[in-house]
Amino acid sequence: MSTLGLLISLLILPLLPQQAQETDPPDGTRINSAQVSGIELSRLSPGLQEEIGKLAGTPLNRQHLRELAARIETEQPRLIAAVRVSPDPDAGARVVFVVARMRDQEHGANVNIRYAVEDVEIRGVSEHELDPLLRADLQALIGKPLDPEEADRLETRLKDALPDYDVTRRTVRGGQPGRIRLIFDATRAESARWLRFEPLEANAIFHSDQGWGAMLPITMNSRDVHVTPIIAIDNGDDLIEEYSGFGLRFETRKLGTERLGAFFEWNTFDQTWRDATLATLALDPGLARPYRNRMTVTPLVKFAITRQLSIGGGVSITELDPLSEVDFSDSQMANAAIGSLRFSERSKRRDDQRHDVDAAFTVRAGTNALESDLVYERYLGQADYSYRWANHRVLVSGMAGRIEGNAPLFERFSLGDSRTLRGWNKYDIAPAGGDRVLYGSVEYRYRGLAMFLDSGAVWNRDADRRARFSAGLGFNPGPVFFTLGFPLNTDEFRAVFTMGLRFSSSAVGFQKN
Numbered sequence: 273m274s275t276l277g278l279l280i281s282l283l284i285l286p287l288l289p290q291q292a293q294e295t296d297p298p299d300g301t302r303i304n305s306a307q308v309s310g311i312e313l314s315r316l317s318p319g320l321q322e323e324i325g326k327l328a329g330t331p332l333n334r335q336h337l338r339e340l341a342a343r344i345e346t347e348q349p350r351l352i353a354a355v356r357v358s359p360d361p362d363a364g365a366r367v368v369f370v371v372a373r374m375r376d377q378e379h380g381a382n383v384n385i386r387y388a389v390e391d392v393e394i395r396g397v398s399e400h401e402l403d404p405l406l407r408a409d410l411q412a413l414i415g416k417p418l419d420p421e422e423a424d425r426l427e428t429r430l431k432d433a434l435p436d437y438d439v440t441r442r443t444v445r446g447g448q449p450g451r452i453r454l455i456f457d458a459t460r461a462e463s464a465r466w467l468r469f470e471p472l473e474a475n476a477i478f479h480s481d482q483g484w485g486a487m488l489p490i491t492m493n494s495r496d497v498h499v500t501p502i503i504a505i506d507n508g509d510d511l512i513e514e515y516s517g518f519g520l521r522f523e524t525r526k527l528g529t530e531r532l533g534a535f536f537e538w539n540t541f542d543q544t545w546r547d548a549t550l551a552t553l554a555l556d557p558g559l560a561r562p563y564r565n566r567m568t569v570t571p572l573v574k575f576a577i578t579r580q581l582s583i584g585g586g587v588s589i590t591e592l593d594p595l596s597e598v599d600f601s602d603s604q605m606a607n608a609a610i611g612s613l614r615f616s617e618r619s620k621r622r623d624d625q626r627h628d629v630d631a632a633f634t635v636r637a638g639t640n641a642l643e644s645d646l647v648y649e650r651y652l653g654q655a656d657y658s659y660r661w662a663n664h665r666v667l668v669s670g671m672a673g674r675i676e677g678n679a680p681l682f683e684r685f686s687l688g689d690s691r692t693l694r695g696w697n698k699y700d701i702a703p704a705g706g707d708r709v710l711y712g713s714v715e716y717r718y719r720g721l722a723m724f725l726d727s728g729a730v731w732n733r734d735a736d737r738r739a740r741f742s743a744g745l746g747f748n749p750g751p752v753f754f755t756l757g758f759p760l761n762t763d764e765f766r767a768v769f770t771m772g773l774r775f776s777s778s779a780v781g782f783q784k785n
Contacts, residue, residue: 354450648677695757
């Protein structure tokens with residue numbers, strides 16, 4: 273019953289009218305009892321336990337009590353302590369040190385604990401950008417016990433007032449015992465930036481037909497600059513070739529203005545070719561020849577027309593060393609001009625729903641004007657749409673591409689990997705790739721479980737187009753994924769299993785599929 277009485281007293285005490293506050297025991301009143309609520313007394317040091325135990329029978333000294341509360345917070349860094357002093361019927365005083373985690377108040381885990389707000393701070397934007405009434409309501413929290421519902425309402429008002437920012441609230445310990453500070457962090461939303469960094473996927477993937485491979489970028493980033501060393505180990509998921517090597521990427525999305533950005537990448541990769549690819553190339557002398565090393569330098573610039581629409585341009589200078597090591601002078605240059613148009617829309621979450629759209633159209637043209645030995649034009653359009661609500665997600669993607677002329681093998685299209693036509697093996701579809709591609713996919717996810725349907729075709733301009741279909745199941749617990757795909761329009765019943773780690777979405781725009 274004594275515990276119940278203590279809780280009722282702590283709940284009612286802050287709600288008493290002003291005249292009841294005037295009856296609080298003054299300093300000098302005899303302390304009849306001193307207790308600690310919220311943690312076991314044994315968690316405090318023996319010296320502090322002894323100091324609290326000695327309070328009974330001594331004159332009330334609030335400064336001394338605040339010092340003891342500060343010692344509790346020092347010994348228990350994750351806790352906050354407040355002092356409650358209430359009168360006893362015999363004109364004495366009762367002292368309670370109320371201790372709890374700083375977040376308990378906001379989540380309603382302990383409704384009897386009231387901490388005074390010492391300060392309210394807004395980080396990331398100037399307070400002068402806010403409506404004066406909103407600023408006044410935020411400052412009105414100071415000096416009063418924290419009202420979680422009012423703090424929630426003000427956080428919502430801040431989010432509405434700052435639509436280009438992500439706003440979060442956190443509670444930290446104040447400068448005095450029993451006091452807290454509210455901090456509202458406003459971070460510029462990615463959807464509000466004029467330019468976005470080009471994604472570079474980090475992955476380690478196993479394909480039951482194609483084996484293991486990995487692409488390991490290590491991004492060192494700041495708000496406007498990314499510097500990324502790249503390591504590739506037998507990566508064969510995105511191209512016909514398997515390649516290993518390293519590179520370095522530098523990208524900034526602010527060159528004097530947020531509308532202008534720059535991109536530079538250098539890489540050198542050694543190639544491994546499948547027997548099926550080499551056999552196909554030997555039968556078709558019209559295709560570009562294989563190479564043992566590919567070294568590329570790619571400088572680009574980007575300009576944002578709107579926050580959703582951007583254009584870019586630059587060049588790609590590539591040297592291809594011949595597969596034979598006998599004649600090193602017989603290297604080829606595949607130098608291309610690049611133009612890109614990209615649309616990206618990231619909707620803010622409303623009622624637990626979100627729509628994301630990425631679309632891009634890219635042209636790469638190998639030309640004699642750049643002293644390219646291979647002359648060609650490559651057109652590729654890609655689009656991805658994502659709709660999320662609660663634990664549900666729908667993904668729709670598609671692409672269409674065409675190549676004219678004699679393009680190098682790394683430019684040729686392929687389907688049948690860990691992302692496209694899951695259930696097929698790309699070396700069974702087009703071992704040397706194709707100069708035409710058409711693809712679409714729809715996927716539904718609930719939590720980590722997924723179902724998908726893929727369809728697509730890759731072919732050469734002088735051959736018939738054959739559409740292929742696949743369906744399957746997946747499990748995506750975070751960056752780890754497992755996929756089991758089945759080809760549909762084939763007489764052979766088989767399954768393709770893929771698994772691995774993937775830390776980013778597929779790139780569109782400047783980056784190749």
